[in-house]
Amino acid sequence: MIEFDHVTRTYGPKPAVTDLSLAIPRGELFALLGPNGAGKTTTIKMLVGLLRPSRGVVRICGHDLVKEARSAHLHTGYVPDEPTLYDKLTGREFLWFIADMFGMPRHLAEQKIDREIEHFELAEFADDLSESYSLGMKQRLVFAAALLHDPDVLVLDEPMVGLDPRSVRIVKDLLKSLTQLGMTVFMSTHTLAMAEEMADRVGIMVRGQLRFLGTIAELRAQVAMETSLENLYLELTTARSTP
Amino acid sequence: MKNVERRNVEGRGMPGMLLLAGMAGRSVRESHSESCRLTPVEVESRVFSRLRATIAWQTLRSMFSGARLRLALVVLLSIVFWVSLYGLFVEGFSFLESIHAEVISLLFNAFFSSLMVMLVFSTGILLYGTMYCSPEARMLLTLPARSEAIFSHKFQEAMWFSSWGFVLLGSPMLVAYGFVRGSPWTYYLLLLPFMVSFVVIPATLGGICCMAAVAWLGRLRLHVLTILSVGVCVGAVWLAWSLFQSGSVTGGSAEWFDQVMARLSVTEQRVLPSWWLSSGLIEAARATDRPEARLASLVEAVKFLAVLVSNGMLLQLLARLLARSSYRTGFSQLTGEMPARRQRRMAWTDRVLSAAGTARGRPLRLLLVKDLRLFRRDISQWSQFVIFFGLLGLYFFNLRSFNYNTAYASMISFLNLAVAGLILSTFTTRFVYPMISLEGRRFWILGLLPVHRDQIVWSKFLFSFFGGLLPCCGLLFLSDTMLGISRSLLWVHEIACVVLCMGLSGIAVGLGARMPDLRESSPAKISAGFGGTLCLVLSALFIMSVVIIAALPTHLAMAAKAFGGGGPPPTGFLGWASGPQGSATSLLLIVVLGFIAAFVPLELGLRSFRRLEP
Numbered sequence: 063m064i065e066f067d068h069v070t071r072t073y074g075p076k077p078a079v080t081d082l083s084l085a086i087p088r089g090e091l092f093a094l095l096g097p098n099g100a101g102k103t104t105t106i107k108m109l110v111g112l113l114r115p116s117r118g119v120v121r122i123c124g125h126d127l128v129k130e131a132r133s134a135h136l137h138t139g140y141v142p143d144e145p146t147l148y149d150k151l152t153g154r155e156f157l158w159f160i161a162d163m164f165g166m167p168r169h170l171a172e173q174k175i176d177r178e179i180e181h182f183e184l185a186e187f188a189d190d191l192s193e194s195y196s197l198g199m200k201q202r203l204v205f206a207a208a209l210l211h212d213p214d215v216l217v218l219d220e221p222m223v224g225l226d227p228r229s230v231r232i233v234k235d236l237l238k239s240l241t242q243l244g245m246t247v248f249m250s251t252h253t254l255a256m257a258e259e260m261a262d263r264v265g266i267m268v269r270g271q272l273r274f275l276g277t278i279a280e281l282r283a284q285v286a287m288e289t290s291l292e293n294l295y296l297e298l299t300t301a302r303s304t305p
Numbered sequence: 306m307k308n309v310e311r312r313n314v315e316g317r318g319m320p321g322m323l324l325l326a327g328m329a330g331r332s333v334r335e336s337h338s339e340s341c342r343l344t345p346v347e348v349e350s351r352v353f354s355r356l357r358a359t360i361a362w363q364t365l366r367s368m369f370s371g372a373r374l375r376l377a378l379v380v381l382l383s384i385v386f387w388v389s390l391y392g393l394f395v396e397g398f399s400f401l402e403s404i405h406a407e408v409i410s411l412l413f414n415a416f417f418s419s420l421m422v423m424l425v426f427s428t429g430i431l432l433y434g435t436m437y438c439s440p441e442a443r444m445l446l447t448l449p450a451r452s453e454a455i456f457s458h459k460f461q462e463a464m465w466f467s468s469w470g471f472v473l474l475g476s477p478m479l480v481a482y483g484f485v486r487g488s489p490w491t492y493y494l495l496l497l498p499f500m501v502s503f504v505v506i507p508a509t510l511g512g513i514c515c516m517a518a519v520a521w522l523g524r525l526r527l528h529v530l531t532i533l534s535v536g537v538c539v540g541a542v543w544l545a546w547s548l549f550q551s552g553s554v555t556g557g558s559a560e561w562f563d564q565v566m567a568r569l570s571v572t573e574q575r576v577l578p579s580w581w582l583s584s585g586l587i588e589a590a591r592a593t594d595r596p597e598a599r600l601a602s603l604v605e606a607v608k609f610l611a612v613l614v615s616n617g618m619l620l621q622l623l624a625r626l627l628a629r630s631s632y633r634t635g636f637s638q639l640t641g642e643m644p645a646r647r648q649r650r651m652a653w654t655d656r657v658l659s660a661a662g663t664a665r666g667r668p669l670r671l672l673l674v675k676d677l678r679l680f681r682r683d684i685s686q687w688s689q690f691v692i693f694f695g696l697l698g699l700y701f702f703n704l705r706s707f708n709y710n711t712a713y714a715s716m717i718s719f720l721n722l723a724v725a726g727l728i729l730s731t732f733t734t735r736f737v738y739p740m741i742s743l744e745g746r747r748f749w750i751l752g753l754l755p756v757h758r759d760q761i762v763w764s765k766f767l768f769s770f771f772g773g774l775l776p777c778c779g780l781l782f783l784s785d786t787m788l789g790i791s792r793s794l795l796w797v798h799e800i801a802c803v804v805l806c807m808g809l810s811g812i813a814v815g816l817g818a819r820m821p822d823l824r825e826s827s828p829a830k831i832s833a834g835f836g837g838t839l840c841l842v843l844s845a846l847f848i849m850s851v852v853i854i855a856a857l858p859t860h861l862a863m864a865a866k867a868f869g870g871g872g873p874p875p876t877g878f879l880g881w882a883s884g885p886q887g888s889a890t891s892l893l894l895i896v897v898l899g900f901i902a903a904f905v906p907l908e909l910g911l912r913s914f915r916r917l918e919p
Contacts, residue, residue: 073641107640110447114637131633135449136341142447146440148356150363162352163448165344174340191363211341 063088063215063246064109069118071104078104080270082118086263088214091237091247093261095254095295101270102250103143106219109248110140122215136164139208143220145200149193153184153203156192157210164211171210178206181236182229197224205233209240216240218249222256234260254295266298273298343449353458378838387477394481402485409482410573410583417579420475421507422537424467428511431463436632437519437639446636456512456628464508475500479586488590491603495589499610503582505617513624519639520631538695578613585609652681668756672764676740680772686736693728694776701784712863714788719856721784722798723848726805729773730844733813737769738840739831741814741914745823762818762911766903769810777802794859797892801855804895808847808902815906816840818914847902851895858887 064086107113125134161171589606820836862883
C-alpha cells in the first residue's frame, strides 16, 4: 500500500531524510516516532505529495507520488497537524467540497457526509461557519473529510493535537476499526503511549535515518533492557544521535 | 438530520460501540472503487466555481448580519467616489474635446499601459502568496485536483483582488467618455467585456512570471525581482522626469502641455494590449449619424475586442500548461528551501533604544524594539511604506518643474500636507490599529511580564508617532522647498504635520485598544472590521479639520491681497484672521485639536485595556 524506495530528501545541502526504504502493507497501522527535526514531517509531506524526493520513489497503492499524483491522492486521506478549513464555509459545505473533489456521485456523497457527521459527532455545529469552531471541532471535521471517500491509506500528522479525551477515544476506536477493514494508517506521533497502544509496527527516525523498524516487542527485545518504552526510546534517539 | 442528531445523543456514552456499528457499513476496498473517481476538467472547474460562489455568498451574509454599518459606509463612499470621479471626468473630457480630441487617445494609452505594469506585479505577488505560501494551497495539493485547476482557482481570486480598483476608477472614466462623445448604446455594452478581457492579459502574465520564477529561478528569484522592480522604478522616474522637465516653460501652459503629450506618446505602441483597448474603446465610442460608418466603427471595435480576448485565451492556455508542468515541482522546491539565516547581531537602532534612557522606561523601550523588529522583518509592512512614501517623494521632487505662482504654490503645499496625512492614516489604520489585537495570541507572554498594561499601549503609540514623523516631516520639507514656500509657512506645515502624526497615532492606537479582536490573526481582517472603518473615517475627518484650520489664515491673507488691489489692508475679522494673531490662533487650535484627537481615544483605550480579560 505504502512504499518508500530509497528515498532521500535534502533541504539545500542538509539531508532531512536519508535513503529511507519502507513498505507498509494493507491493514497495518504504522507509527513513525522521532525527536524534533528527525525528518518525520518531511516524510509525511513526501507521502502526501507536498514535497518531492530528491532521490528515490514514494508510491501509494502502486502510484508514484510524482508521476501519478492525482491517482495516488485518490487513494489517500490526510489529516495535517494544523487543520485547514475555509472560514466562510460551514462544516457540511466543506465536506461537500471534498466529496465533489473526489468525484463522488451526489446520492453517495450525501450518505457518506451524514455518516461522517454521525461518527465524529459534528451534527450540532455542521451548519455553522467553521470560523466559529474550536481547534478540536476543526480537527474532527478534518478527520471526517479525510475519511469521506473511504481511502485505502490514511496519513495522520500528530492526529491527537487539539482533541479532547472523548474525541481521542473516538479516533483510536475508529483507527482500530479501519485497519481491521483493510485501511493502511501511517501516523507520525510524539506520544509513545499511543504508538505502544495502537501501532502494529513502529519506525524510529533520528537525523533523517530510520534507526529502528519493527513491533514494540521487537524493539524491547533489540535493546534487551528491563525498562520502560520511554527509556528505550530515549536510549535510541539520544545516545545514538550524538554525532 | 434529526435522525442523525438523535442517534448521536443515543451514542454519547459509548462512542466505540457507535463507531463499530457505523463501520459495519464501511468497506474500504469496495466503497472506494464505487465512490471515487478522477473528475473531468469541467467538473473540477465547476466545483471550484461553486466553492468561490459559496464563500462570496457567506461573506456577504456575514457582512449583512454583522457589519451593516461598515457595508453601508463602503457602499455609500464608493457611490460618492464613483459619482465624483464621473463628474470630474465629464469636465475633463469636455475640456479636452474642445481643445484637442486626439489627446484622449494618448491619455488612454498612458493610463492603460501603467495599469498593465501594475497589474502584472500585483497579480504576480498575490499569486505567489496564495499559490505557494498559503495553508489553502497546501490542502488543495493533497487532493486529487489538477495543478492547472488550482492555478485557475487562485488566479481568478488574485485577478479580482488586483483589478477591482481598475473597475472603480476606470468605469466612471469610460462612462464619462462615452457620455461626452455621445456614444451609441453598443459602447456601454462593450465596456465590461473590454475591461475584463484587458485585465486578463497582464494578470495572466503576472501569474506566468510568478510560476516561472519559482520553478526555474530558485533562490535567484528574489534578486531577479529586485532588479526588475528597480528597473521599473528607474523607468518610472525617468518618464516622470522627462515629462515634467520643461525648463523655462511655465507649468500648465499650452506649450508645456504639448511637450508632455509628445513624451507620453512613448506608451502608444501597437503591440501593447493597452493600445488595443484604447483603440477599441475609441472606435466603439465613435458617434456618427451615418449607419454604415457606425457599423464600421462597431466592427472595428469588435475586432480589437477579439484581439484582446484571443490573446488573453492564449496566455491562459500557456499559464495552465506551465501550471501543469511546474506548479507541484515549484511548490516542493519552495517548501524545501532553507529559511534565510537570521542575523544574530543586534541592529544599531535596537542597541540604542535598549541602552538609552532610565531603567524605569526600559520595559517600554524593549516593547518598542520588539515592534521595530517585527516591522523590519515583515516585508508586507515596510514595502508598502516605502512604495507609498517613495511615490509621494517622487511627486514632491518633481514639483520644481511647474513654476507655480505664490497663491497656487501655497494651495498645493496644503494639499500635499493633506495627502501625506491621508497616506499616513491608511498605514495607521492598516498596520497600527491591529497591533493591540495581534498581541491577543501572545497575551499570556505580555501578561506574565513585569510590564504595566499601559506601557504596552504607550509603546504602540510612540512606535506609530515617531515612525510617521520622520517620513512625513521630511517629505513636507521637500515639497515646500520644491514649491519655494516661505520659511514661516514651512514651519506651519511642519507643526501641522507633527500634530497629524500625533493625532492619527492616538486615534489608531486608542481605538485599537478600545475595540481589540484578540481571536483574529490577520491584520487585514482586523482593520477591515467596524473599528478599523471608524478609525479610517475619524482619521479623514481629523486630517481635513487640521488642514483647513491651518490653511485658513494664509489663504484669507492672500484673498485679501488679491481682492483688495492697492487699497488699505482689511480690517475687522478678516484683518484679524489674516494677520499674525489669526495665524497664532490657528496654530493653537490645531495643537489643541491634535491633543484631543490623540489623548481622548488613548485614554478610552487605556481604560478599556486595563480591564481587558483575554
